[in-house]
Amino acid sequence: MSAANVRKVKTAFAEVAIEDLRREIDPSIFKFSSTKEVKPLEGTIGQDRAVESINFGLGIKTKGFNIYAAGPPGVGKTSTVKSYIEMRARQEPIPSDWCYVNNFNDPDRPLAISLPAGRGKEFAKDMDELIRSAREEIPKAFESKEYEERKTRIANEFEAQREKGFAEIEKRAGERGFAVEVTPGGIITIPLMKGRPLRREEFNLLPEEQQEEIQEAGEELQSEINEVLTRIRKLEKEAKQKLQDLDKEVALFAIGHLLQDLRDRYKDFPKVLLYLDQVEKDIIENLDDFRPGERPHIQIPGLEALQRPITFDRYKVNVIVNNSDLKGAPVVVELNPSYYNLIGKTEYRSFFGGMSTDFNMIKAGALHRANGGYLIVNVLDVLTSPLAWDALKRAIRSEEIRIELMGEQFRVIPAVTIKPEPIPLDVKIVLIGNPYIYMLLYNLDEDYRELFKTKADFNTDMDRTDEHVQKYAGFVSARVKESKLKDFDPSGVAKIVEYGSWLAGDQKKLSTRFMDIGDMISEASYWASIDGSELVSAVHVEKAEEHKKFRSNMIEAKVQEMINRDMIMIQTEGSEVGQINGLSVISIGDYSFGQPSRITCKVHLGRRGVVNIEREVNQSGPIHSKGVLILANYLASMYATDKPLSISASLTFEQNYEGVEGDSASSTELYTLLSALSGVPIKQSLAVTGSVNQLGEIQPIGGVNRKIEGFFEVCKARGLTGDQGVLIPAQNVVNLMLKKEVVNAVKEGKFHIFPVRTIDEGIEILTGVEAGKRMEDGRYPEGTIHYLVDEKLRKMADLLRLYAVPAEEEERKAA
16 A cells, blocks of 8 residues: 555644643742741651651560661661651660679689769779779888788797797707707708717617617607697798788778778679679789889890789779760761671780780770660671671670670681670661662571561652642751851752752652752852852752763763764654664663664564564563563554464664663554554654553653653754654653753744553554554554554465465574
8 A cells, every 4th residue: 555545644643731841840939038047957858658667666675676777879868767866865864884894713704894874984983093092002001110010020929939849859859869950951860979970980880779779769859850840830821821811901901991982882783892802802812013022033134025014904994885975875877887896896915926915905896885775887888897797696686795706616726815794785776778688688688587677668759749848948958057058049949849850750759869959959059159149049050950960971972972973873854664763761870861772673474473683682681572572462462363473573773782671662662563564654753762561552661851851962963853752651741850951842842742642642643644443344444554564464474375384494494
């Protein structure tokens, strides 16, 4: 059928109304002259669901109801969570201080002591004062006249008893004819002959009976001597004990009142009283450290440095958590949640090649500081820090903080180190992260479901109500005050609100990505400063948008240049059969833009059906491949009710080298397939976006604003003719927030935007030919698109039967 016999569409095509292309705000709705008059926004807006979840998670005290705040970057997760936690924390009691002290019974296991807020620091100061006083009072006590007299008396008493014992020994020896001699090896008995010592030669010349008598007498004497020596040793031991008791008595007299003062002050803390008992015992056992005098020197030359100086650090109190400055429960935001930064650590000092540590080198982690309050961490930082996630879960599950060397369980040979007493843990933990990590943890980590049962979902947009618009003004005021920026006038605030709708991609929504909104406020203030303006107006916000785009759109500009030079082939005039302009969105991180692509279709005899060339070469994503299968089924439902669908058609994105994903071009591919089958050309001045279902209905897509603006830029560069435009799904009209340049072109009739609900509507706009509706006999009216396609498919089926090409043979050849 010739082009003259087709049935042309006689009615005008409906376009999107001008007022629906962009929803602007009248600055007069703001009853202020500048944001200086606006109360800064407190809290957050548009996150009712997340706020309810946060309040629930903070309020419930059941174990395991920790919080995961999920949402994309920039929606205010951390600031919102922190503000609500701080509000609640101010009403809660201040938790206890925590201290580590020396365990004198087992120094490798330091003791943890809990004291009311501020008392930990006092306790440390009191212990320092105790030791300082002890070092002053104990030497004075031992230098006193009374102590010297009592010590001398004990010594003299012992010496008298000792001399008495030796006199007794000499007396008994003399009675038996022996002399005694005291040597370093003990007491030696020497027999006497006529008053003089008997030599060995003389003893051997004596008669045997006399020798035996002398030996028996010597043995009896030695036994008596041993009895006396035993008595002397016992007296010596008693004397030493008396001296020790004296030293203890003197030392207790010197420091007893000091210790008693501390016992009275901390009588309500049993663990402190037990610790003070240990301190008292250790001081008594190590009085030499407090008494003046020189320590024994190392005799080996060159090793003097190995002699450690006397230290009293063992009596110090290591206050690892001091809550004296808090006004409520602690709120800790840990920016670097590594293993040691979370659970604490024990530091080491080097001494002549060796490493040593003690309880004074125990350092608190974020869990210690947040104990009794709240801890906020970024989940990705925890997961990427070695062993930190396991340590955090272990602490939550066991409800205690146990300071251990990282990876200690993996050591081949265990290292000797201190093992501080675990501290009970009572903390509410909030993880900040994106929804993807939440799903991974929920599905792959069994512990996660038990430990983080509250999810706070942060939305990326909110309804554009009058209340939210006014709160946007409050946010602008808060940002201005916080960052010391220039104040905004009503027109500037109105543009910020419109920018929020543009970010949300919806006329009836406002973006909650306040990081991006805040950046735009800062940039607009900068351009107002450059212009020397007192207030930021709409002009400065628009200027900020333009420059922000210019800084980021280098790739877009290069693509546009290649299109202008026909290196990327795009037609914006004329008509072609089996060729159409599709639209896609290119994202390069912080910037996205729309790009037109040429889609072509070729049809020939065969039974392979619709071939997606991208799929054949593994460049088609699963969603795009699904879209092609849907349009193939649409063809079958429309034209294969009375005959088999015998067709071989190929679809491709020309000059595409990176792959295709998404179904937003499925309607576009169907249009070009209908054009190729019917032989009716498609207007190249138009571009198309929208997905299609098996019923031929056009479905909404994403990125509609960027797609329209991308094709507009191409048309503008080549000259707007008044015929150019874009077909979009009718459901996407509500998403339009087009830049003013596009809106003005539409107003002037230089550019057109057509809302489309069905394939029939779209093909009529693209070709100017009626689509046609199936009649009662199952056929389509002559001259319509569907009639032409139906006839073409009927002829192709007849030709295939004529040539009788087996389907299996065709598939084999194609393979």
